[in-house]
Amino acid sequence: MSFCEISNHTITQNGNTIFNAESSLKLNDFLFKAYKELNIKYPKFHKMDSVSKLGILTASLLFRQEEITHEPLSTGIIISSHSGCYVTDENYIKAIQEDPKTSYPALFTYTLPSIVMGEICIKENIQGENLYLVSNSFDRPFLQQMAAIMIQQKGMKKCLIGWIEITDNTNYNSYLELISA
Numbered sequence: 001m002s003f004c005e006i007s008n009h010t011i012t013q014n015g016n017t018i019f020n021a022e023s024s025l026k027l028n029d030f031l032f033k034a035y036k037e038l039n040i041k042y043p044k045f046h047k048m049d050s051v052s053k054l055g056i057l058t059a060s061l062l063f064r065q066e067e068i069t070h071e072p073l074s075t076g077i078i079i080s081s082h083s084g085c086y087v088t089d090e091n092y093i094k095a096i097q098e099d100p101k102t103s104y105p106a107l108f109t110y111t112l113p114s115i116v117m118g119e120i121c122i123k124e125n126i127q128g129e130n131l132y133l134v135s136n137s138f139d140r141p142f143l144q145q146m147a148a149i150m151i152q153q154k155g156m157k158k159c160l161i162g163w164i165e166i167t168d169n170t171n172y173n174s175y176l177e178l179i180s181a
Contacts, residue, residue: 003177084113
């Protein structure tokens with residue numbers, strides 16, 4: 001089992017700190033700095049909302065750390081959060097109130113909570129079973145049980161599970177782990 005976590009302007013992989021930034025940075029500035037300094041490559045990164053950036057950064061580092069190879073159709077994904085994309089929703093509403101013409105599909109897309117999962121699937125070529133859950137708190141044992149079901153009953157060989165949550169510029173956490181059959 002491998003895992004990656006991003007919280008409090010710190011990134012850890014398997015418990016080891018690999019990146020740390022000053023806490024005065026706004027969340028998007030921190031994510032962009034980590035993206036650049038850790039040499040992540042994803043052309044859509046700059047257009048994404050902060051939830052998707054957080055998820056892409058975490059997943060990219062997780063898959064890169066062991067040069068993980070997987071069969072796209074045999075890799076599943078289960079992501080959970082409490083707020084979904086509430087921060088993005090708030091920004092979208094503000095943008096519409098300021099200028100109703102800003103309501104275009106590219107902006108609206110990120111008001112869908114599962115878009116972070118879709119972005120991860122596109123970047124990491126995950127084409128197996130997927131599930132997005134909204135829950136009160138991160139329940140790792142439950143997600144591990146769900147992954148075991150995907151592996152046993154749906155034929156997945158690997159399953160990415162985790163929690164991606166942003167409530168504001170200072171309260172965020174992303175934890176992803178890869179479980180193998």
